[in-house]
Amino acid sequence: MKVLTEREIIRIITNRFARERSVPLGFGDDVSAIPLSSKNWIIVKTDMLVGSTDVPPGMTTQEVARKAVVATVSDFAAKGVRPIALMVSLGLPAPVKKKTVQDLARGLGQAAQEYRCKLIGGDTNQSNDLVIDVAGVGLADPKTLVRRTGAHPGEIVATTGLFGRPAAGLRILTANRKQDAAKYPSLVKAVRQPKARLAEGIILARSRVVSSSIDSSDGLAFSLHQIAEASKVGIDLHMIPIADEVARFAKERRLSSLELALYGGEEYELVITIKPNGFDELKKRVPSLTEIGIVEKESFGVLAHLEGKQIQIKERGWEHFA
């Protein structure tokens, strides 16, 4: 029996629905769009969090609910669009305790407040697995939407921050290593209390010098490949943005810090390309902006040149059914 991976499942569905009708955005991008007029599109995104596969040990119910919203908001952030409203569908295993529902409501409310969007409705169901599906709705002028397809040769590849914390934190939580959790609080926090780069994403989109953007929820390597593929270009990295504490943790635990930073996932930074002379000005407004490489004409995928060595960055990342 042929068993499918997540990408294969997505490909079958995408082929079925992207084919038959014109879809202005979506399937191949972070969000979907419904044109209202030439200047105003409804932007929609749904992101499902599943208890059995997306929640490591040690997370509270409130944190889980908040994170479900963060995942949806992060896709809006990548396109520079503020979500106005959220709809939340819940699947809850029976029996359901009052405290569980209160904690879910608190986490959802906390995230809605952080990102200034309203929770306006939803649906509640009984299921064998905890499911929190968050749909976000926003509005955007299509001209300001930063797609995955806009990268051009000569442009700068940058990220809104450093990588590897969630991958390292996940190892600490999964192995229940309390000493490491105390020693590296930022790694555990990156898993339990992630942040979406919404404020940064909106600044980047309005700057008009950002040519493409994606969030890194499937990992840095995969996100770079997605931009390279969608924009039909190659990406050449001169540095991998590894967080200091990830490097320390990796050294201590004899892990590859490159592996943690490139192939982790569940990370909500933005990966963008910037017009050649736009970086310095933008860096003043988004201080965490980190230059990591350059866009090349040849679509060779994603390479890195580190300490004189050329490395092929694999198209690999967080994947269900892997």
Added chain:
Amino acid sequence: MKVLTEREIIRIITNRFARERSVPLGFGDDVSAIPLSSKNWIIVKTDMLVGSTDVPPGMTTQEVARKAVVATVSDFAAKGVRPIALMVSLGLPAPVKKKTVQDLARGLGQAAQEYRCKLIGGDTNQSNDLVIDVAGVGLADPKTLVRRTGAHPGEIVATTGLFGRPAAGLRILTANRKQDAAKYPSLVKAVRQPKARLAEGIILARSRVVSSSIDSSDGLAFSLHQIAEASKVGIDLHMIPIADEVARFAKERRLSSLELALYGGEEYELVITIKPNGFDELKKRVPSLTEIGIVEKESFGVLAHLEGKQIQIKERGWEHFA
């Protein structure tokens, strides 16, 4: 340990989010709304189908996917709004076969075609339970939206059709009674291939004589109670709209046909109230329209007067965690 019912879960969440901010519609109604202008609102609805609790034996994967869309479209139908676009979040138990995904895509595509809406994106996840969460997005002039709150004393209570088929069909499928399935194909079909009353709902909303509306997905009795409660009125029924074959099936199996028609659920008719002199004209355009009672001033809940006897209709229906 206090264990919550679905209504109690919804109440906790609704109290948390309906309280703090003005919500123009939603929580207490079939759909939620985001005002764009005084004449144009974005209408959103999410409805989650869960394999372990919502799918009886005997349904094909294609039918299940189609039904997930029907459930969301039915809420739009109740408000007289056409959904423009659908987003579908999938949770699939591993391993996933190619045929499963193809059948899911077929069912989603079939429903999208039936109700003329586009599937524009979604999300795929691994989970322990089959989950199909369908978000619909539409647009409406708020003046044409038929709320649950508009029923007035003296108005006619009506439905778009007869009841009890899904409740009877579910018994046939659950008990795997092949003889009954062959003898009562319409009952089984009502479960496996339900239809949303979208065309009817749009006609009813445009007529301007329909004062309140709800879909009957939680059962006829519960829907009537919802209208009575939201509109602060009482409802007095002079007939229960039982489908003929449901009456025959009930008699044969010594079941209560009233029970099947009133407390079943998973039924996608519309339950509406109509201004006193509007029924006859509307009946010409929606032939399935069935007059079942009258709106009363006193908020006594829902009563029925049948064959000289007064019956109190209970506020009971399909409920998760029941």
